[in-house]
Amino acid sequence: MAVLLLTVCGLVMVFCFCFALLKWNEVRYASKGLPPGTMGWPFFGETTEFLKYGPNFMKNQRARYGSLFKSHILGCPTVISMDPELNRYILMNEGKGLVPGYPKSMREIVGKHNIAAVHGATHKYIRGSMLSLIGPASIRMQLLSKIDMLMKSYLDNWDGKTVDIQERTNEMALLIAFKQIVEIESSKIYETFKTEFDKLVGRKRVIRLLTKIMKERRASSVTHNDMLDELLRNEDSNYKLSDEEIIDQVITILYSGYETVSKTTMMAIKYLHDHPRALQELRDEHLAIRKRKRPEDPIDWNDYKSMSFTRAVIFETSRLATIVNGVLRETTKDVELNGFIIPKGWRIYVYTREINYDPFLYPEPFTFNPWRWLDNKSLESHNYCFIFGGGTRLCPGKELGITKISMFLHHFVTRYRWEEVGGDKLVQFPRVEAPNGLHIRVSKY
């Protein structure tokens, strides 16, 4: 009896302590002016609920507190905005104290000169340099033919094989990004680089590799047709970068375009497999291009521009799978949003996922319907289409990402058919992935 009484007393005390702790944490953040919401446990906040319930956690909080609410997730007091109008305002008004606010772990990988870490005039010139390397003019003049060639050879010898398409698209995205940057040395050092990159902590080793190549290139008169040479030999005073800036620029290009491109490609393969009519229309588009050419002819800019259904498939895939859930910002001073005051140093999660499923913008939002992007051409540039971000930080790699995925699809659907081996699970939050891989059996078309 005494033991039972003690146990009950113990449980009541633990319960009271937890309750007091939660209450104390709420009171701590109950400053006037902050949006409504809950802060969870001291230090841990509501990260567990956020990761476990993901989009449902967000929707529940929105139902209770409205489209702008506070929480404590991923180690930071955070205000979450699910209001399309406000999201647009935040993305458009960096100058009003709403700068990118990515976690320390990520900043340490991409470096202090990377594009997301700089603002104002510095951002403008780092972005200018980035666009001159990866923007539409560069794709048209040089990158497209290289990507075409690389994709073609990457897809050699898949006939008769069962492959994990997640693994293959990851490898494709990394290899293509790497070969754009350093062309000749690639085969020698790609494997070393890949191991470091996979560890996600390999910044120091990657810097060592890049510094060595830069030194060798400076000492030699041989020129290379790649981005590193362009950066090293750039005498255009507008975009001349220091060595440190060059390294961070290169690492940013490698990291930013990696997961987005690989996951969108994997999900496009998945959706096309599940929607034979869409696959047929996409394949017809690419077979028509091949028909105009000899087998060895490369894809040119006009061919790429004619891939309108492919572009629609890519947008629909990015929307439906929501490859990017939102973007992070940080306040550099107290900022007023919708009548609330967000204190300096708080993080803002511009959560754009739900906009992708807005039935007014996208009727029958959970249906894979690439045709919607053809029927409504202005959808891509719609005020609330945040698939590639918005404002001054709109993705500079947008066209390059679309080019890579289009070229992968071009060579894949014109050479192969495929079926899923079955039983593979797909997770869509916090990131899109197939935890055990996505296995497909590939055969000749």
Ligand code: HEM
């Ligand atoms: C399907 C592919 C892609 C998607 C969905 C995507 C999405 C995005 C989004 C949503 C942002 C905005 C981030 C923010 O506002 O904080 C962004 C920015 C950025 N993206 Fe992409 N991206 C893709 C491909 C690429 C590629 C291929 C590259 C480079 C090779 C790239 C480089 C960048 C860079 C450097 C930024 C930062 C821009 C700035 O801060 O001014 N992206 N991207």
